[in-house]
Amino acid sequence: xxxxxNGTRAGNLPEDQTGRKGSRTVSRQVLADHVYEELLAxxxxxxxxxxxxxxxxGTARDLDxxxxxxxxxxxxxxxTGMVRRVALKGYRVAPVFTREDFADLMEARLAIEPVNAxxxxxxxxxxxxxxxxxxxxxxxxxxxxxSFAEYKDYLEADERFHQLIAQQTDNQFLVGAYAALGxxxxxxxxxxxxxxxxxxxxxxxxxxxxxxxSSGDPEQAEAAMAAHIQKVRERAMADAPEE
Amino acid sequence: xxxxxNGTRAGNLPEDQTGRKGSRTVSRQVLADHVYEELLAxxxxxxxxxxxxxxxxGTARDLDxxxxxxxxxxxxxxxTGMVRRVALKGYRVAPVFTREDFADLMEARLAIEPVNAxxxxxxxxxxxxxxxxxxxxxxxxxxxxxSFAEYKDYLEADERFHQLIAQQTDNQFLVGAYAALGxxxxxxxxxxxxxxxxxxxxxxxxxxxxxxxSSGDPEQAEAAMAAHIQKVRERAMADAPEE
DNA sequence: CATGTTCAGATCCTATAGGGACGCCTCCAG
DNA sequence: CTGGAGGCGTCCCTATAGGATCTGAACATG
Numbered sequence: 001x002x003x004x005x006n007g008t009r010a011g012n013l014p015e016d017q018t019g020r021k022g023s024r025t026v027s028r029q030v031l032a033d034h035v036y037e038e039l040l041a042x043x044x045x046x047x048x049x050x051x052x053x054x055x056x057x058g059t060a061r062d063l064d065x066x067x068x069x070x071x072x073x074x075x076x077x078x079x080t081g082m083v084r085r086v087a088l089k090g091y092r093v094a095p096v097f098t099r100e101d102f103a104d105l106m107e108a109r110l111a112i113e114p115v116n117a118x119x120x121x122x123x124x125x126x127x128x129x130x131x132x133x134x135x136x137x138x139x140x141x142x143x144x145x146x147s148f149a150e151y152k153d154y155l156e157a158d159e160r161f162h163q164l165i166a167q168q169t170d171n172q173f174l175v176g177a178y179a180a181l182g183x184x185x186x187x188x189x190x191x192x193x194x195x196x197x198x199x200x201x202x203x204x205x206x207x208x209x210x211x212x213x214s215s216g217d218p219e220q221a222e223a224a225m226a227a228h229i230q231k232v233r234e235r236a237m238a239d240a241p242e243e
Numbered sequence: 244x245x246x247x248x249n250g251t252r253a254g255n256l257p258e259d260q261t262g263r264k265g266s267r268t269v270s271r272q273v274l275a276d277h278v279y280e281e282l283l284a285x286x287x288x289x290x291x292x293x294x295x296x297x298x299x300x301g302t303a304r305d306l307d308x309x310x311x312x313x314x315x316x317x318x319x320x321x322x323t324g325m326v327r328r329v330a331l332k333g334y335r336v337a338p339v340f341t342r343e344d345f346a347d348l349m350e351a352r353l354a355i356e357p358v359n360a361x362x363x364x365x366x367x368x369x370x371x372x373x374x375x376x377x378x379x380x381x382x383x384x385x386x387x388x389x390s391f392a393e394y395k396d397y398l399e400a401d402e403r404f405h406q407l408i409a410q411q412t413d414n415q416f417l418v419g420a421y422a423a424l425g426x427x428x429x430x431x432x433x434x435x436x437x438x439x440x441x442x443x444x445x446x447x448x449x450x451x452x453x454x455x456x457s458s459g460d461p462e463q464a465e466a467a468m469a470a471h472i473q474k475v476r477e478r479a480m481a482d483a484p485e486e
Numbered sequence: 487c488a489t490g491t492t493c494a495g496a497t498c499c500t501a502t503a504g505g506g507a508c509g510c511c512t513c514c515a516g
Numbered sequence: 517c518t519g520g521a522g523g524c525g526t527c528c529c530t531a532t533a534g535g536a537t538c539t540g541a542a543c544a545t546g
Contacts, residue, residue, distance in 0.1 A: 031530075032318070057497065066531045067498090068311060075275070075315045079322040081419070088498065088537075101415075107362070108416035115354035172344075173351035173427070176324070177420045184416070274500075300527065309501050310528090331507080331528060 032069035035059070039073055043082050043093065044186060054083060054091040080183050097188050099237075105184055106233040110226060112177055113162065117209060117225035120168035121218040128168050132210055135161045139206060144199050154199070155189050161206060165213075165225075198235055205231055275312035278302070282316055286325050286336065287429060297326060297334040323426055340431050342480075348427055349476040353469060355420055356405065360452060360468035363411035364461040371411050375453055378404045382449060387442050397442070398432050404449055408456075408468075441478055448474055 039059070042048045054074065060067040074091050077083050083091045097105070120128075135157055142154035159182060166178035205228035212221035282302070285291045297317065303310040317334050320326045326334045340348070363371075378400055385397035402425060409421035448471040455464035 055497070056499095068314070068530060071311070071315055071499090072318045075318040076322050079319050090498065104414040104416055107414055108420060111355055111358040111417065112420070119350070171347040171350055173347055173424060174354065176423060177351060177355070180419060180423065181416060298527070299529090311500060314529090333528065 031065055032072040035063055035065060035069050036073040036076055038063060039077060048093050050093050050096040052093045054093060056090065080180060082183060102188065102236060106229060108181055109229050113229060114222040114226040116166050116169050116174055116178060118218040118222040120165045121213050121216065121221040123168060123170050124213055129214055132164055135164060136206055136210055140203055159186050274308055275315040278306055278308060278312050279316040279319055281306060282320060291336050293336050293339040295336045297336060299333065323423060325426060345479060349472060351424055352472050356472060357465040357469040359409050359412050359417055359421060361461040361465040363408045364456050364459065364464040366411060366413050367456055372457055375407055378407060379449055379453055383446055402429050
């Protein structure tokens with residue numbers, strides 16, 4: 001994909017962009033941000049499979065930018081663990097999760113997310129509660145077909161639910177800690193990982209968390225979240241005993 | 244960029260570097276890594292004060308490299324929260340901590356570090372225990388003078404103690420989560436922050452953590468670490484009730 | 487047929503050039 | 517003396533060029 005003529009692009013970039021290239025660098029700024037978003041979306045959508053090479057020059061050609069912003073975007077992405085730099089061989093998408101990786105990830109989530117739920121409970125307000133309820137409604141109504149595209153909405157709602165709780169702690173460090181984990185969780189969900197086996201139970205667990213939050217009982221919220229994550233781990237481990 | 248004579252530099256870069264520039268780009272690779280390390284050291288040492296601007300071109304001149312690797316290093320650094328990008332005005336060192344920031348940071352540490360201690364306890368081995376004991380010895384013997392340079396070793400040993408415990412969980416995600424926090428802790432220690440008030444108590448608390456670890460009681464290790472962090476918070480809050 | 491060598495392509499990494507915007511200082515007019 | 521305008525310098529941001537290395541295939545040889 002090399003965008004043919006010039007000036008007119010496929011339209012990947014938001015409205016604030018214009019035709020750089022050529023002569024007038026009109027748009028200015030944050031081109032690297034768009035590259036970052038684009039790469040992140042590709043990773044999340046599964047367009048870039050684990051282990052695949054991410055060429056700097058190639059990506060620059062695809063997105064019709066110079067290698068410099070691509071390099072900057074990849075440097076940021078590397079810090080999240082989504083891609084790895086192999087020395088002087090370029091970047092690669094991080095390899096698939098092993099069983100041990102998954103266990104570690106769940107261990108880390110168990111350390112952080114129940115605390116998030118407890119703190120979020122203390123700092124909840126009607127607006128935030130409404131956001132959570134809205135997300136849970138989306139989770140319930142999302143289609144859950146067999147193919148990836150059919151439960152994409154479900155996974156996104158699931159991720160958003162946990163992310164909202166992290167944000168509602170009003171603690172930038174906990175938000176950051178969860179964000180680092182959440183990206184991995186999301187990536188794991190998409191690949192070899194846990195599908196939506198037993199979605200009904202998962203929804204019920206989310207409902208329990210939300211009930212505890214709305215009832216204003218921090219301890220119960222913490223316990224409900226811990227129980228949910230443990231159940232997620234159990235289901236995933238039972239599903240994929242392979243390897 | 245003219246960097247005086249040439250070839251002879253202040254000597255910032257490790258031995259593996261050579262005189263690129265000129266004609267032969269001999270060294271090759273990872274130049275951005277050295278820039279990253281250099282900037283990180285400057286931040287930790289306090290050479291770069293909070294709020295100070297970090298010019299891309301200026302840093303490139305100082306380190307005698309081109310702006311490209313500096314840009315890449317700063318992009319990575321931004322993701323850690325040590326520096327912030329202000330849109331199109333360049334990078335700045337993150338501002339000093341407020342009381343609320345400190346409280347948030349301790350809240351996050353309380354969520355993660357006691358769990359780390361518990362898990363590290365289960366996965367401890369003689370070699371690792373020896374490392375911890377060594378670090379604690381260094382902590383006890385480190386000079387604790389009034390000026391920064393005089394308790395730098397103390398702070399480094401303190402940081403290393405906590406970092407070792409995180410690493411001993413054998414969980415990459417927990418290591419990453421602590422690393423993100425630990426950098427902030429270290430930075431906070433150096434600035435407005437908590438000095439070494441009541442170092443004797445702090446040392447005793449570290450000793451308690453180590454005792455619990457060596458005794459093989461995970462619950463006690465978790466409790467000791469939680470108690471330590473709470474005490475750190477109390478001392479810092481009592482010290483700087485200002486603002 | 488197997489193996490070592492060579493060559494070409496692709497890629498990474500760094501350096502340099504150029505365009506545009508902001509901030510500061512100086513100078514001039516009221 | 518004070519306020520505004522203009523020039524200058526600095527900086528960020530992107531694009532392009534060039535050197536060095538690695539990978540893969542084609543080819544020659546035992």
